[in-house]
Amino acid sequence: DGGITQSPKYLFRKEGQNVTLSCEQNLNHDAMYWYRQDPGQGLRLIYYSQIVNDFQKGDIAEGYSVSREKKESFPLTVTSAQKNPTAFYLCASSIRIGNQPQHFGDGTRLSIL
Amino acid sequence: EDQVTQSPEALRLQEGESSSLNCSYTVSGLRGLFWYRQDPGKGPEFLFTLYSAGEEKEKERLKATLTKKESFLHITAPKPEDSATYLCAVQAGNDYKLSFGAGTTVTVRA
Numbered sequence: 096d097g098g099i100t101q102s103p104k105y106l107f108r109k110e111g112q113n114v115t116l117s118c119e120q121n122l123n124h125d126a127m128y129w130y131r132q133d134p135g136q137g138l139r140l141i142y143y144s145q146i147v148n149d150f151q152k153g154d155i156a157e158g159y160s161v162s163r164e165k166k167e168s169f170p171l172t173v174t175s176a177q178k179n180p181t182a183f184y185l186c187a188s189s190i191r192i193g194n195q196p197q198h199f200g201d202g203t204r205l206s207i208l
Numbered sequence: 209e210d211q212v213t214q215s216p217e218a219l220r221l222q223e224g225e226s227s228s229l230n231c232s233y234t235v236s237g238l239r240g241l242f243w244y245r246q247d248p249g250k251g252p253e254f255l256f257t258l259y260s261a262g263e264e265k266e267k268e269r270l271k272a273t274l275t276k277k278e279s280f281l282h283i284t285a286p287k288p289e290d291s292a293t294y295l296c297a298v299q300a301g302n303d304y305k306l307s308f309g310a311g312t313t314v315t316v317r318a
Contacts, residue, residue, distance in 0.1 A: 099251075137212065137308030138252075138295070153305070185251050193304035195240055199251030 099200035118186035127169040214309035231296030232278040
């Protein structure tokens with residue numbers, strides 16, 4: 096079955112540590128996205144990628160970094176510069192940038208130790 | 209700035225008690241309005257796309273409608289398995305991005 100796989104499901108970060116969240120899709124989609132979800136707020140866009148080796152900042156990119164070396168993969172690194180990283184992180188993809196709907200993975204919940 | 213507001217924040221229903229969720233939006237040049245369902249600890253699951261005022265879409269007990277300023281998600285004779293958070297999102301103008309509302313959490317009691 097085609098879909099988006101995010102791992103791990105739960106992740107804990109220590110002070111000053113960088114952590115990387117994995118996102119893999121087998122939908123053959125060009126565009127991929129990372130969102131952050133906090134209680135009582137709508138999903139907020141962190142980064143997006145239109146195509147391999149290209150990515151752009153979203154609305155809340157500070158303290159995060161991404162790479163897009165393969166079409167199937169779009170990992171997100173939460174750096175130590177992100178002072179409030181506790182959240183539910185969602186990866187999504189669509190056929191092309193701006194094309195809808197976006198399909199989502201089942202998320203990674205990041206907490207601080 | 210595009211704004212999407214969903215109401216109510218939470219809705220508790222008895223099984224079989226029909227109700228509606230609201231998504232109001234303030235955008236320039238709506239390209240599409242999207243409804244998603246999200247179960248606890250899971251990613252959003254796509255339900256519907258609406259493109260123009262007057263459009264309606266149905267799926268089982270759910271029906272989505274669209275006007276120029278808002279969309280409604282009607283739940284007819286809900287069952288406990290309809291319990292979830294329902295998210296609304298809009299895409300507008302030349303923007304590739306989606307703007308999401310905070311969601312309505314629906315709980316259906318047997």
